[in-house]
Amino acid sequence: MLAAQNIPQELVGKWVIQRELPTRTISCWGEKEAKAIIGTEIEYAADSFRWKDIVVKHPTVTVAVVSAEQFRRENSSPSVNGSQVSFRQLGIDAPEMKQVSINHEPAEITGATTEIPGDEVLLKNRNAIVFSVCNVYFEAKRLRP
Numbered sequence: 001m002l003a004a005q006n007i008p009q010e011l012v013g014k015w016v017i018q019r020e021l022p023t024r025t026i027s028c029w030g031e032k033e034a035k036a037i038i039g040t041e042i043e044y045a046a047d048s049f050r051w052k053d054i055v056v057k058h059p060t061v062t063v064a065v066v067s068a069e070q071f072r073r074e075n076s077s078p079s080v081n082g083s084q085v086s087f088r089q090l091g092i093d094a095p096e097m098k099q100v101s102i103n104h105e106p107a108e109i110t111g112a113t114t115e116i117p118g119d120e121v122l123l124k125n126r127n128a129i130v131f132s133v134c135n136v137y138f139e140a141k142r143l144r145p
Helices: 031-037 068-075
Strands: 002-004 013-021 041-045 048-051 054-057 060-067 096-103 120-125 128-133 136-142
Touching: 013 031, 031 136, 060 068, 068 096
Parallel strands: none
Antiparallel strands: 002 060, 013 041, 013 136, 041 048, 048 054, 060 096, 096 120, 120 128, 128 136
């Protein structure tokens, strides 16, 4: 795990949340909340992060490489009836992915979560990122300048 001062260059830019990804997770969000963020924009700059009108300036950023097995273990329940999520469900074929975590003060998005969409992302490829809010997984695509 590497601590970084700035948001990695490959994440800098504007992204639009395209779709919810089908996973076997138990969420604190319903369909209404999930649908409400589709089409919204996330913007990353070297020293800030924005979703809608929520801006985090000078965040602490951590970059790590997570293996498919580590991701499944850290994001799934040990119970077969609990939440289960894997790289395969997220459309990721690689054995490992770069994960960027942006630490910030708790945000008031809904009463159910203090997460900000895009505050912890997997860099799926140059033009796609994957993240979850309330255990609902989304994919965002890079906006062309």
